[in-house]
Amino acid sequence: MITLAVFDMAGTTIDDGGAVYRALEDAVTETGVAVAPADLQEWMGTEKRAAITALIGLGGGDATVPGLVEATFDRFREILAERYAAAPPTPIPGVTEAITELRANGVRVALTTGFSRDVASGILTELGWHVDDSSVAGAAPTLAIDALVCGDEVAAGRPAPHMIHRAMERTGTIDVAEVLVAGDTAVDVLAGAHSGAAHSIGVLTGKLDRAEFPAAATAVLASVAQVPAYLAAGELA
Structure with a gap:
């Protein structure tokens, strides 16, 4: 699970x-x-x-x-x-709904990034997203997440697994078999594989084609928006 x-x-x-x-x-x-x-x-x-x-x-x-x-x-x-x-960044279509659905079903959601904390926090503020245990200045938040981990907060960024493990620490997750990782670059997938996560998924919303993801990818989906259905299908299999 x-x-x-x-x-x-x-x-x-x-x-x-x-x-x-x-x-x-x-x-x-x-x-x-x-x-x-x-x-x-x-x-x-x-x-x-x-x-x-x-x-x-x-x-x-x-x-x-x-x-x-x-x-x-x-x-x-x-x-x-x-x-x-x-040109302000915007949520990828369907992602806000997917994160909301995952959290409603008891799945905690963490974001990781190669950005420094100040840059990443600024982006979330612009979007109206916030970490659930903190407040965001400005407009009322439209989406809550459970943790944010940035590249300047760990000893080494991707493809090292440290940000994923830090996300586990911040959300109280102790078993990597309960973790799913998804990203649009090869190093996202490799970091997930190195962390021992049960799923390390490539998504096609970035610059890579399906064939360009490393063999370590457990799946390649069109978008994070498909993750709830992917998990549901796995539970029914």
């Missing part, structure tokens, strides 16, 4: 029009290196300072230059804020 669902944010539960991809690419390019599309895809979903470090190196730059990674990270946040101001 699944008692915890752990979902990625951008591209999985939230549609940002690819703003994270472009902001990361632009920030790294501004350091004077080129960013290959394959490298960008490989590092999407990871903690953003780690991604910046890797992409600078892959582009032939020197990420060990004092202050370069942090300055690039700050620039990434600036560009992302500008893009979000111009």
Whole structure:
């Protein structure tokens, strides 16, 4: 029985029009290196300072230059804020309803992200989403979740399993056999597999095609919106 669902944010539960991809690419390019599309895809979903470090190196730059990674990270946040101001992120169709249904059926829902806490919290505030044990300033919340875990809160981001395990800790979940993980990138799926979760699902709301997900994926669904039906079908099987 699944008692915890752990979902990625951008591209999985939230549609940002690819703003994270472009902001990361632009920030790294501004350091004077080129960013290959394959490298960008490989590092999407990871903690953003780690991604910046890797992409600078892959582009032939020197990420060990004092202050370069942090300055690039700050620039990434600036560009992302500008893009979000111009085109605010929105929930992926059906996801709000799916999360509400899961929680109504006793499944806790946690979000994980490679964003820092301040960026992720700001996105949730804009959406009117909130963590169930905290308050959100501004408009009345439209959706509650049970936990938020960010890339700057663990020793290593995806594909390491630490954010998933931290989500378990924050929701009081003790058995990985009761955990379902879903995300739109390869590292989302690998993190789920590394965590020992019962299900590590790829979703097609990001940039990957079905065949591009790693073999570790226990299923590939069109969207997180299909997760309640997926679980129901499993229980009936």
